[in-house]
Amino acid sequence: MTTASSSSSLHTVDTDSVVTLNDVKVHYPVKEGALQRVTGHVKAVDGVDLSIARGKTLGLVGESGCGKTTLGRVISGLVAPTGGDIWMDLSAQQQLDVNRLRGVNEAEMTAQDRQMWKDLTLNSRLGSMSREKQRQYRRNCQVVFQDAFSSLNPRQLVRDIVGRPLRVHEQTSGAELDKKVIELLERVGLGAEHLLRFPHQFSGGQRQRISIARALALNPEFVILDEPTSALDVSVQAQILNLLVDLQAEMGLTYLFITHDLGVVQHMADHIAVMYLGQIVEYGPTDQVFDSPLHPYSRVLRDSNPSLEGERNRDWELSGTVPNPIEPPHGCRLHPRCPVAAAGCGWSVSDVMSRTEENSPVIFETIKTVDRSDDYNAQINFENEGDAQGFVSQLNGSVINESMHRPPEVRGASVKVSFNEVSDASLEQIQDGRWSSCIRTQERGTLPDLNKSQQVNGKEGQ
C-alpha cells in the first residue's frame, strides 16, 4: 500500500533497522572574498535515503570524495546534517509510517497521523528526541576509524583509551574497570600485558584491534567501520576482517562498512550501497550487485577491481574526472563520464563546455564569451563564423546533439544551444530489492548494452 509512495526512498522495510536516513544532506558553504560571502555549497552528501538492517552488514562503496565518509560521520553524530532526518531503531512498520508521513504536509495530516508523527519524532528522530535517548544512541553507535595511528591518543595508556567510555557511561573504576578492559582486549586478540602501554608501542594491526576494543566497550549494537583496513597491509587486513566477522557473530552487531575496496566489501557485506558524488546510485544484495550491476558506475567499479584471475572486461571505463561537487551535473550525475550515456541523461550547457575543453581544446580556445540564460540555454560567442561552424560540426552526431531541444543555431559568430530539461535521477526499484538511479536502466529494466552506445561515444570522441 505504502510502497508506491516510498518509491523514491530506499528501505529494507521487511526488517527492523538500527538507523534510517531520509533525504539526508550535508552541504558545506563555500565562502569567498573579504566579507566571506557564501557563493555556493559543496554537496558532500546530497539526499541520501538508507536503512541499515539490524544484525546485518551494509557495505558503502564509492571513490574518494564521493561523500561516503561524511555519510558515516553524519550517522555517528560527528557532523550535523544540513537537511533530512535520521531515525534510530525503527521497526518495519514504523519505517513505512515515516515514509508515508514524510510525504504529507503537516497541516493536512489527520489527528491520528499527527499524533503518530509526534510520537515518532520525539522517540526516534535524532535531534528532536530526548537527551537521554540521544545519549543512548551515542552508546549504541560506535565508530572504528580509518587511521589506526591517529585514532588513538598518543598520551594515553591503553587502559584509559579502552576504559574511558566505561568510566563515563557506566561509572566503573579501579580493579573492576581493569578487569573489564582486559576482557575487551582478550576479545580482540590482545591481552592483559597490553594494559599499561602506549599506542606507539603497537603495530598497525594491534592498534586497530585497540580501536575495535574501544568501540566495543559499551556493548554497542551498531558499529560504523570507516575504512578500518585500508591503512593495513594485506595479511593484517585479513586478520582484522576475520576478527570483525567473529565479533559480529558473537555479539550480534550491525555494521556499516565504508570502504573503497570491493574485495573486502564482497567478503563482509550482506547488502551494498554504491555512492557517487553524494548520492547513492545503486543498492542491493552484495552478490547480485556484483554479478549483474544495474548502474553503469557499479559496473565500472566492479570491472576496475583487479582480480587474481587476470584482467576482466576493461571496456567499461569512465572518461574524464569527478565533476565539481559544488555544481553537480543535472539528471544523472554520472552522465558526463558514463560509457552508456544517452540523450535523456541530463545534458546541459556546462557539459558542452567541459566536453569541448576535453575533446577539442583548440575549438575551446576560440570561445570568447558564454551568455547563459539558464543551465539549459546559452549563447556561445566565437571570434568568427568559421570557429562557430567548427564548434557545431564537432557537436554533430554526439549524444549532446541528440539531447538538444533543437539543433544548435549558428548566427554569425555565435551559436545558440538549448537542451531539454531533465529532472534529477532518483533511486528506483528495478527488481525485487535491487535499486538503481540509472535513468536508462529504469527504462529498460536492465543495464544498457555497451556496444551500441559506444559507437555514439566513439564518433563524438573525434
Next chain:
Amino acid sequence: MAKKKRNEDAQLNSEISIEQRETEGLSLGTIVRRRFLAHRAAIASLIALAVITLLAFTSVGIVIGGNGSLITDPNTGRLAVDGFRVPGWWTYNWYENYDILNPGGTPTMTLWPFSPGEHPFGQDTLGKDIFARVMRGTQQSLTVIFLVGLISTVLGVVIGSVAGFFRGWLDSLLMRFTDTIIIIPTLVLGAVLGRTFGGNAWSLGILLGLIAWTGLARLVRAEFLALREREFVDAARVAGASNFRIIFRHILPNSIGVIVVNATLLMSAAILIETSLSFLGFGITSPDISLGQIISEYNEAFKTRPWLFWYPGLFIVVIALAINFVGDGLRDAFDPRQRRLPRTDGALQDLKRLIGKRRAGK
C-alpha cells in the same frame, strides 16, 4: 583452533623491543617522574635554580610592602628601606655604603683555598657590597621571571586553546586582539607602563606577563587547530566526551611540548627584557635594584672594575640556562614517544669501562 590463534597473537605481542620494556607496565605519572629525574641537565638546573633562589632570598633578607624608597631610621640614624624588613644572614645590605677594603674595591673572594672574605664580589666606588646588590637584584629578577612565566603561560594557553578549539568568530576576535598586542613593541609598552606604575618587581612582572603571551597563544592555537582534526578527538566525541574533557584530556596533553618549551623560552626572554628595561632606566628603578640595573649603573666602569659586571652577568646567564634545561627535561619527560630513558650510568662509568678495556688489552 581459536586457542592456537590466540597463542600466536600472544607470541607476536611478547616481541617488544628493549626500549619498550623499560616503560612496560608503569603508569603515566611514574614514567614522567622517572624520565625527568633521569634527565641530568634538568635535575642539575633545578638544583642550581633552587640554590640561587634560596641564596638570594635568605642572604640579604626581604622587604614586604612599602614603596621601596630609602628612609632614615629615626632610632639608629642609619639608612633603611620603607616597608617591613625581614633581615637575612649576610652582614651587609644593598643600599648602604661601607669602607672600601681592597684597593679599588676588588673582590675579596679567593678560590683556593676557598674563602669568601668580607666582600666576596667586591665593592663599587662608594663602597657598596656587590654580593648584597647581586642577591637583591636576583630576587627582583626572579620575581619578574616567574610572574611573567605564570601569567603569560596561563593567558597564552587559555586564549590560544579557546581560539583554536572553537574557531569561528571567537577565533577571529581573539586573534585580532592578539595581533593588536603583538604590534605594540614590548619594550616601549613596558617602559611607559613601568614609568606609570612604578619600578616595582611585582608590577613590572605582571605588566610584562600581560603583554608577553601573544606568541604562545598563536602556537597553542595552531596546535589545537591541528589536533582537533585528529581521529582520536572524533573517537572521544563519539564516546560522548564533553568539550571540556576533549580540551583538557585529549588536546592539551598533546600540546604540552610546545607549551613547556615556549614557556621556558618566555621566562628566559623575560629576564632579558627586564634587564634591558632596567638598563634603559625604565624597569626597576633606583634606589631598588635588579640584575640589569646593576649592569646599567656600572657600565662606565667596564674596563676598570669588570667585577661589577661579571657577577650580575653570571647570574643572568645561569638563571636563563637553568630554566631552559628544566623545560627541556619536562618536554622529554612528557613525550611518551621518547623511546629511551636517558642513560642511567654516566660519563664516569664510561671512563671506568674505557680504562678497564685498556687494562684488559694490556
